[in-house]
Amino acid sequence: MSTKAFAAHSAESPLEPISFDRRELRPDDVAIEIEYCGVCHTDIHFAQNDWGFTRYPVVPGHEIIGRVTAVGDKVTAYREGDRVGVGCMVDSCRSCNACESGLEQYCSEGNTATYNGIDRYDGSITFGGYSERIVVSERFVVNVPDKLDPAAAAPLLCAGITTYSPLRHFGIGAGHKVGVIGMGGLGHMGIKFAKAFGAEVTLFTRSENKVAEARNQGADHVIVSTDREQMQAAADQFDFLLDTIPVQHDLNPYLNCLKYDGTHILVGLVEPIEPTIHAGQLVMKRRRLAGSLIGGMPETQEVLDFCAEHDIRCDVEMLDIRNINEAYERMKRGDVKYRFVIDMASLRDMEA
Template sequence: MVNSCRDCTNCLKGEEQYCLKGNTLTYGAQDKDGTLTQGGYSTHVVVTEDFVVRIPEGLGLDEAAPLLCAGVTTYSPLRHWGAGPGKKVAVIGLGGLGHLGVKLAHAMGAEVTVLSQSLKKMDDGLRLGADHYYATSDPDTFEKLAGTFDVILNTVSGNLDRGAYMNLLALDGAFVTLGASSEPEISFPTFAVAANRRVFTYSLIAGLRETQELLDFCAEQGIGAEIEVIPAEKINEAYERVLASDVRYRFVIDISTLA
C-alpha cells in the first residue's frame, strides 16, 4: 500500500499500512491524480524520497521483488510477536507467503514447524529451514502438537477449523492470519482463545521502516524468495499454474518484456 498522509499517528510511527486517513492501494485503485494504480505491472513509478527503500548489495532485484510483498507480510508479524531463539513458530501452508515465513522465522532463530495439508512439500520445507513438518490431514497432528506454539502464521486463504488450530497455541500464543478468507464473516472460537489467553488476530503488509529493515536483514542472512522469472507474455499461463499450485514459490515478471 501507499500511505496517504504524513501526519497521522500511525504514519508517524512508521506504520503507514495502518494510516488512519486511508491508503491508496498499489494495484487496481484510484490514485491521487485519478489514474488507476498498476502495481507490479508498472513500467515506472514516481515517488518522494520518503517512500523509497534501498535494495542492499548482494540481494538480487529479482529475488528481492517478492520480499516487498510476501516478505514483509510475514516478517512484520514475526517481529511483532517476538519470533526468535526459544520461540516455536508454526507456518500454515508452504506457498508464496509460507516459504518466506519459514525462511525468516528460521533466520530469526525460532524453532519452525510447517503445517501443510499433505507431506508432498516436506523436502522443500526442511530445505528452507523448517525443523518439523506435519500433515494437517492427519488427526493425530492436532493431538500431538496441542499447546505447542508461540506464534502461528496462517498463510492460506482457505477456510480452516480455527478452534483446532487455536488449540495448538501455548499460553499467550498468537494466531496471525495473513491470507484473506472467502467467508463474509467468520465464526470465532471463543473458548479456544480464552482457555490459554491466546490471541486471534490479522496483519497487513508493513510500513517503510520495517520494509527497509527486512531488506537489510535478508541481505545479511542471504535470504531471497524462491522464484521463477517469466516474460510478460506468459502472465496468463503463470496465472493458470498458480491456480493449479504449480509454482515454487513466486513468479517474477521481467518488466523489460512488457510492451
C-alpha cells in the same frame, strides 16, 4: 510519459497489453524503470474482482524492482541509476499517528495502494508494476542493497514484509516454537524469517509431498494437518502460529495447537472467517487471534537490509509477461515454487 503495460479490463477478460500515460514528476517524486515485478495472489483477486471493488482497467503489480531514471527537485534520498523497490503502497495521509510512527500501512485515512488506488492529488487511479515504468514519492521508495539478487528481491516487498513484520512485532526469537501454516509464497518466507530469528519452526501442511521441501526451506518439523494423530500430538505446543493461507479454512484445529497465551496471526485471509471460531479455544487458554498487514516504509527497508545481511532470498520462477494469464492459472493450482517474477525485458521486447 506513454507507458506500455498489461491490464485486465473486466473480471472475465484475460490480461492484455495496453498503453497509458504516467504522470509528470512532482517535486518529491522518483521515476523508475521497472526491471522485475513479482506476481502476488492479490493480483489475481483484483484482476478478477473477487473482492468487488476493482476499478477497470487494472494494472496489477506491487513487488517492483527497478532503476531510478529521474528525480524531482526536492528529492534527496535517491539519484539516477540507483536500484530501488516499490511495494504495496505509494502514499498515505502522512500526518496521522500511524504515519508519523512509520506505520503507513495502517494510515487512519487509508493508504494509497500501488494499483487500484486513488491518487490523493489528482484523483487518478494508480497503475502498478506490470508496466515499463512507475512514478512514486520518494517516501514510498526503498533502497535495494547491492548484495540482493534484484529478481529474487522483488517478492520481499510483499511476501517478505508480510511475514517479516508480524514476526518482528510479536518479538519472535530463540526459545519460541513457531508454526507456519501453508507453504506458498508467504509461507516459505515465514519459515526462513522465523529460523533467522532463532525460533524452532514447524510447517503445517495438508500435503505429504511438501515434507521434504519444508525441511529444505529450514523447517525443523513438519505436521500434516490432515493427519488427526499428528494434530492431536501438537496440542498446546506452540507459542505462535503464522497463518499464510489465503482461502477459507478451519482455524479451530490450529488454535488447539497453541499454548496458553499463544497467538495465531492471520496474514493470508482477508475475508469473513468460515467456519465459525469456537470462542472456548480462545477463552479457556487466553489465546489471541491477531492479524497483520505488510509493514511501514522503515520496516520495508529493514526487511531488505535483513535479507542482505542474512543471505535470505525468495525462491522465484522467472516469467515472460506474455505468459501472465497462464501463470495466474498455475497459481490457482498452487503450481509455482514459490513466486513468479516477471522479467520486464519481456515487455520491452514487445516494442520491437
